[in-house]
Amino acid sequence: MTSAIPVSQARISAIGTHVPERVLTNRDLERLVETSDEWIVQRTGIHERRIAANDEFTSDLCVKAVENLVERHQVRLADIDFVIVSTATPDAPFPSVASQVHHRLGLSRTAGAIDISAACAGFVHGLNMANALITSEQCRKVLVIGAETLSKITDYTDRTTCILFGDAAGAVLVEHDSKEPSFIRSVSTTDGSAGIHLYCSGIADRIGGKPILRNGKLVQNGREVFKIAVHTLVREIPPLLAEEGLTPGDLDLFVPHSANIRIIEAVCSRIGIPMEKVLFSATRYGNTSSASIPLALKDGMDAGKLKRGDLVLLSGFGGGFVHTSTLIRWTI
Numbered sequence: 001m002t003s004a005i006p007v008s009q010a011r012i013s014a015i016g017t018h019v020p021e022r023v024l025t026n027r028d029l030e031r032l033v034e035t036s037d038e039w040i041v042q043r044t045g046i047h048e049r050r051i052a053a054n055d056e057f058t059s060d061l062c063v064k065a066v067e068n069l070v071e072r073h074q075v076r077l078a079d080i081d082f083v084i085v086s087t088a089t090p091d092a093p094f095p096s097v098a099s100q101v102h103h104r105l106g107l108s109r110t111a112g113a114i115d116i117s118a119a120c121a122g123f124v125h126g127l128n129m130a131n132a133l134i135t136s137e138q139c140r141k142v143l144v145i146g147a148e149t150l151s152k153i154t155d156y157t158d159r160t161t162c163i164l165f166g167d168a169a170g171a172v173l174v175e176h177d178s179k180e181p182s183f184i185r186s187v188s189t190t191d192g193s194a195g196i197h198l199y200c201s202g203i204a205d206r207i208g209g210k211p212i213l214r215n216g217k218l219v220q221n222g223r224e225v226f227k228i229a230v231h232t233l234v235r236e237i238p239p240l241l242a243e244e245g246l247t248p249g250d251l252d253l254f255v256p257h258s259a260n261i262r263i264i265e266a267v268c269s270r271i272g273i274p275m276e277k278v279l280f281s282a283t284r285y286g287n288t289s290s291a292s293i294p295l296a297l298k299d300g301m302d303a304g305k306l307k308r309g310d311l312v313l314l315s316g317f318g319g320g321f322v323h324t325s326t327l328i329r330w331t332i
């Protein structure tokens with residue numbers, strides 16, 4: 001699905017994040033599995049990640065990210081009329097994390113709450129949904145949160161996955177504004193045949209007809225995920241920009257899901273985006289799935305790299321295999 005959004009009436013107006021206190025470094029991982037700091041940094045760009053406490057869950061990180069947003073931007077939550085949480089690691093299959101967050105933030109009874117499941121593409125899908133709700137005049141203010149406690153589903157005896165993932169949350173506020181909208185154009189793609197390459201088992205014993213490992217932990221065929229991610233972004237990004245009369249060189253910043261620095265380097269070298277234009281959050285936080293893009297945006301803002309008016313491409317991609325790229329004007 002590709003869509004121009006010429007009449008977007010939604011502006012991203014505030015951002016906040018939260019990461020758990022506990023730091024898990026590559027050196028710590030050397031004590032758990034046969035690996036090395038050098039191997040991890042060279043193959044992934046990751047130095048450390050944050051790990052939630054045993055009694056700390058995705059909803060807890062969400063609430064703290066929104067509290068950080070409120071503190072940074074002095075916004076009121078009373079008139080929020082929808083909360084969307086993207087997560088692959090909800091506290092429970094139901095009730096939704098969004099409904100728990102709604103309760104703990106004391107949002108209005110008439111505000112909607114929904115979790116969405118699109119792995120690492122979920123935050124950008126959530127932004128697109130917020131834009132659609134606002135532009136269609138069903139809502140005025142929508143909270144979009146990407147949050148994960150991936151450590152709860154990570155197998156710390158599997159060196160091919162445990163080095164990658166971390167826990168975090170990021171929240172943005174999207175609100176009605178017809179004068180300075182953020183959203184320009186978006187493309188979403190799906191390849192369900194690749195679902196078997198990255199999954200966490202649930203109640204079924206197969207994916208796409210193929211038997212799976214049922215240990216409730218994240219399972220990944222890293223090489224396949226790497227190839228599909230690079231191929232998908234290289235195929236989809238240039239046409240998306242071309243439909244706006246743009247080339248990759250016109251972007252001020254590229255903020256892909258921070259899965260792995262080598263995926264991003266491969267994409268950037270093929271489509272012609274210099275790495276200096278990339279915001280990447282995995283160096284300090286690992287792959288935080290739904291949270292990685294808001295983490296990169298907030299840190300980019302705080303470092304003075306992301307400025308109001310910048311033309312920014314967000315690209316979420318992950319288990320499914322799902323992908324969505326959205327071109328925005330940064331409006332905070």
Ligand code: ACO
Nearest residue numbers: 035036039043120159160163222223225226259260318319
């Ligand atoms: N430390 C040391 N050696 C390791 C480790 C480790 N942590 N993990 C694997 N190896 C070994 C392998 O056993 C293999 O050894 P062998 O040649 O003796 O068999 C060797 O390193 C190479 O293994 P590969 O799997 O081919 O390593 P690769 O270069 O592909 O790197 C990695 C593995 C980092 C997982 C890579 O495939 C990758 O990044 N894939 C994408 C993962 C990703 O980003 N996933 C998330 C995307 S979507 C989402 O975020 C949900």
